[in-house]
Amino acid sequence: MTRTIVTRIRDRAQHTPDTIAMREKDFGIWQEVTWAQYWDTVVTAGHALIALGIEPGDRVAIHSENRREWLYSDMATVAVRAMTVGLYPTNPAPEVAYLLSHSGTKILIAEDQEQVDKALEVLDELPDLEHIVYLEPRGIQRRYDNPKLLFWDDFLALGERHRSEHPGAVEDRMAATKPDDVMTLIYTSGTTGPPKGAMLTVSNVEFCVRELIEEGGFTSPPPSENDIMLSYLPLCHVAERIFTTWFNAASGVQVNFAESIATVQANLAEIQPTILFGVPRIWEKVLASVNIKLASASPLKRLFARFWLKVADGIGDTMVRNGGNHTISTRLRYALGWVFFYRALRDRIGMRKVRYAASGAAPIAPEVLKFFMGIGVPMHEVYGMTENTAIATGNMPGRVKLGTVGEPHSGVELRIDEQTGEILTRHPGVFAGYWRNPDATAKTIDSDGWLHTGDVGEWVDGTHIKIVDRMKDIIITAGGKNISPSEIENALKASEFIKEAIVLGDGRNYLTALIGIELETVGDWAQRNKIPYTTYRDLSEREEVTELVQGIVDQVNRRFAQVETIKKFRMLPKELDHEDGELTATQKVKRAAMAERFSDLVESMYSDEKAGAA
16 A cells, blocks of 8 residues: 555554544643544545545645644545645635636535635636535524535534445545545645646655655654644645644644634743744744833843843854854853743743744744744754745754755755756655646746756855745846845844835836834834824834834845845835735735835835936
């Protein structure tokens, strides 16, 4: 039988049936799911899918926050040789219509009334959709009378009946699994056009597991059932699927589901995970929360905290120069700081037990990583993308180079195109192509099997890779200078007062920026400085706030060459939103949409292009 993520769950259920696989809160109480219970539910759900007519190669979509049923549905789909299609909880109805229609989804697992309503709103556009299985009955059972709707409990009851009538049907499907079976469609964020469905196969995922866990490409010692993780990023993203689903099945890591994205920091403090992955926004938000607490503390506590944070800054500097390793001096300083400050700080932010932390999915300011290294969180920036099953490079413990995304993993071929600077990868994790889009596939994977990532990179010391920027985001000024906006943007966003920074200037004489404030931290700053405000827009338009941001821009400008400095900026009048088309589901800024939506602000900065010509 072909080894898959599902066979790994079955094996764990057989060998350690009573060990806890996952936990989720119900009404404030943690509910535990053993490996035996996990496997039993997967089999029952698999029987239900078969009973509803799912055949090998069919698509089953999941539109829900992270929860147990996400994993049950995903693994049941893989068990019966169908494909899982994940939707972001924030996807509005038009995007739901596109994703379900393009994938040809046959069954949708929807979390609650909100997600069911989105599907029903566009049902006429979904000829392939036969059933909508909903998880939460509130607001649905008594109000809706659509024959396609089926409650989760009834879905499982159907599975139980089919299981008793056709014992072994799921296992038979599993036995027929082939390495090149597509097990999931993961849709790209769609920053420049409609999302594309990347097809990841059984062998792609098995390569990921071997490379990161069995070959030691992740951390040493490798993840095990002694490790604890918090699942909070959307499970339709390849990175969270790796940590929540694949690591869980392959190494026995215990998964704990966050109550919501809004409670992540509280859940971190409660769970105290040993392995933690976050996108840059998460690390920036934690750092901002530390600064807010510090600013509102009493003068004595503030003085005490600033002293130990200055010590941490020195520790971080030394560790950065030393590959992430301690020296005798930093160990002594940290040991003292642990007693007086760092233990309490790490406990409060939920990172007291973290033995491995990683940032990925987008660029992050080195200053943010250095802060966490300084307070004792073993921080590593990693790099990959959906199309290579998120396997490309990583900063390995003891060999960290800040500002880089690390070394290529052992099973990865990686080179940089001499003409374009584009990073190319080749390995068994390269995806099978884009669903129903052979032209895009041909542009992404060349005839020699090299995956064109679309990222511009450069070697550092011949061993580590630095990401310069996305090829499509490189700015070429009117003077012909090539500029990477992301480095400037990350430097600005390293400030706890700035949430969004979009650098502009393609074909222009100088660089400008659209800047969005961090409402929580700027709001706290305004209150402490007795600056009244009512709304986000009101606060962002305050003269004092503009001066605050100007100071940050001036500080950042001093770090860059003259041609790379921000000459003018404008404050965004609102927080960017996915539903307004300004952000992708992964919270990446849609640059073209921003330039169009805020064209009046952009043009106001270029009314006199003679100033600061590049």
